[in-house]
Amino acid sequence: LRSLGVGGEGAAGGAHGDAAVDLDAANFTAFLQASPESFAVVEFFAHWCPACRNYKPQYEKVAKLFNGPDAAHPGSIVMARVDCASKVNVDLCNKFSVDHYPFLVWGPPTKFDSPQWKPKQENSELELIDDGRTAERLLKWINKKMGSSFSLDDKKYENDSALPKNASDPEQIKPETRDPLVRFLQILVSHHPSKRCRRGSADLLINFDDHWHTNLSLSSEESPTLLTSVAVDNICGKGVPRGYWMFCRGSKKETRGFSCGLWVLLHSLTVRIGDAESQSTFTSIRDFINNFFICDECRRHFYEMCSSVSVPFKSARDLTLWLWRAHNKVNERLMKEEKDLDTADPSFPKVIWPPKQLCPSCYRSSSRTGDGPMQVEWDEDEVYHFLVDYYGKKLVSSYREASIDSHLQVTKQVGSISDDSSASSAATVPIGAALGVAAASCTFGALACFWRTQQKNRKYYHLRSLKKI
Numbered sequence: 001l002r003s004l005g006v007g008g009e010g011a012a013g014g015a016h017g018d019a020a021v022d023l024d025a026a027n028f029t030a031f032l033q034a035s036p037e038s039f040a041v042v043e044f045f046a047h048w049c050p051a052c053r054n055y056k057p058q059y060e061k062v063a064k065l066f067n068g069p070d071a072a073h074p075g076s077i078v079m080a081r082v083d084c085a086s087k088v089n090v091d092l093c094n095k096f097s098v099d100h101y102p103f104l105v106w107g108p109p110t111k112f113d114s115p116q117w118k119p120k121q122e123n124s125e126l127e128l129i130d131d132g133r134t135a136e137r138l139l140k141w142i143n144k145k146m147g148s149s150f151s152l153d154d155k156k157y158e159n160d161s162a163l164p165k166n167a168s169d170p171e172q173i174k175p176e177t178r179d180p181l182v183r184f185l186q187i188l189v190s191h192h193p194s195k196r197c198r199r200g201s202a203d204l205l206i207n208f209d210d211h212w213h214t215n216l217s218l219s220s221e222e223s224p225t226l227l228t229s230v231a232v233d234n235i236c237g238k239g240v241p242r243g244y245w246m247f248c249r250g251s252k253k254e255t256r257g258f259s260c261g262l263w264v265l266l267h268s269l270t271v272r273i274g275d276a277e278s279q280s281t282f283t284s285i286r287d288f289i290n291n292f293f294i295c296d297e298c299r300r301h302f303y304e305m306c307s308s309v310s311v312p313f314k315s316a317r318d319l320t321l322w323l324w325r326a327h328n329k330v331n332e333r334l335m336k337e338e339k340d341l342d343t344a345d346p347s348f349p350k351v352i353w354p355p356k357q358l359c360p361s362c363y364r365s366s367s368r369t370g371d372g373p374m375q376v377e378w379d380e381d382e383v384y385h386f387l388v389d390y391y392g393k394k395l396v397s398s399y400r401e402a403s404i405d406s407h408l409q410v411t412k413q414v415g416s417i418s419d420d421s422s423a424s425s426a427a428t429v430p431i432g433a434a435l436g437v438a439a440a441s442c443t444f445g446a447l448a449c450f451w452r453t454q455q456k457n458r459k460y461y462h463l464r465s466l467k468k469i
């Protein structure tokens with residue numbers, strides 16, 4: 001326990017000066033069983049999840065009250081976290097039915113050793129914290145639970161409004177989850193830029209009913225079969241290592257990666273479809289993201305943007321440009337958020353994309369007032385041609401199937417690869433290994449599906465969200 005940074009008398013500390021304790025499958029039970037505190041909060045998160053990164057300071061702000069040498073209230077609550085994107089923790093996170101991030105569980109530390117737990121489980125002393133998305137709300141929830149009146153003295157993190165509200169509803173509708181996955185796989189079969197991945201997607205589709213019959217939820221016995229097909233073997237072949245990024249490699253472990261790969265995949269699909277497929281591709285992407293992207297904040301924002309589309313897409317050009325604009329809206333929002341929360345990857349700051357160096361002809365004019373975002377008058381014909389070239393020919397011509405045959409070979413190439421959204425040396429061609437990365441996105445999507453289908457007591461969150469919009 002000392003090696004975990006527990007300072008005795010209930011004072012705990014995590015890695016790198018964090019107040020919350022980083023736990024994994026190997027030490028989870030032992031640590032909590034030995035904790036003298038009356039209650040524990042465990043945050044299940046994924047290091048790639050941008051919402052989790054943004055949430056971390058909020059969680060830390062509360063953890064500092066209870067953990068560590070400067071805790072105002074030591075000994076009452078131990079606060080910990082588990083990275084579900086780490087392979088060793090997959091079973092642990094499944095055990096707690098983690099179906100979105102961040103996912104907060106409350107209860108006496110000794111009760112975290114049950115063999116399987118799900119939210120709303122009867123006769124359980126563990127409870128899902130359904131409203132802990134800011135430090136204030138988390139503390140309010142705790143105060144209500146304990147009848148206490150702890151308060152936050154720390155004024156450092158004031159950007160609570162930047163965080164989404166009410167995003168921790170774990171419920172998902174089940175009958176709809178199968179179809180979006182099938183429809184998305186169909187697009188991958190036709191339009192994934194890599195032949196190998198098209199073939200892998202087709203194989204999975206052909207055998208799909210063996211893994212997941214219509215009208216059936218995946219039982220805990222059946223789901224590992226689908227998992228093996230998608231997550232372990234990978235639709236692009238066994239050689240693509242999980243969680244390994246090249247095009248989308250951040251300068252820090254917790255930045256870029258998965259969500260970057262997903263964007264690259266989506267853009268590379270939109271430039272490949274035919275006009276007649278544009279509306280169905282749009283709905284497939286929308287439903288896939290909404291059902292399988294575990295980043296709650298991301299999928300809700302994306303769904304909102306999709307909901308504001310009023311006229312069906314009639315051409316691939318329109319869809320390509322819509323996705324580009326949507327991505328830039330996210331970039332613009334994150335530019336500010338990442339600056340406020342200091343969560344940006346210093347080597348890959350968010351920019352309005354493509355930067356001028358990458359596509360001078362895309363710009364008719366641009367201006368900036370003060371600290372505000374750059375205002376650009378785009379030449380959309382040029383932007384479209386640029387996107388078709390960037391995510392089409394260039395991606396493919398620089399893609400080497402051989403690069404995903406061997407992890408070692410890939411590793412050797414990493415140093416020579418860069419993605420140039422950050423403006424300097426902007427003419428660099430994006431590397432084709434993005435395709436392997438993109439496939440890995442689907443892998444994790446399917447994992448999400450697995451987690452979600454393990455939820456037995458679902459409510460219709462999706463339908464409720466629709467009503468709200």
Ligand SMILES: Cc1cc2nc3c(=O)[nH]c(=O)nc-3n(C[C@H](O)[C@H](O)[C@H](O)COP(=O)(O)OP(=O)(O)OC[C@H]3O[C@@H](n4cnc5c(N)ncnc54)[C@H](O)[C@@H]3O)c2cc1C
Nearest residue numbers: 050256259260262263297298301302324327328348353421
């Ligand atoms: C659908 C979706 C919604 C998301 N919503 C949120 C959210 O609400 N909140 C949040 O915190 N994070 C969100 N994310 C994650 C976030 O957008 C980034 O993916 C993440 O921060 C990693 O950023 P990055 O620097 O790797 O570049 P990314 O934004 O992931 O972009 C990947 C690459 O795409 C290229 N690119 C950049 N902009 C464009 C563009 N406009 N058009 C075409 N190509 C472009 C660049 O080469 C860039 O390196 C979302 C991700 C996805 C896939």
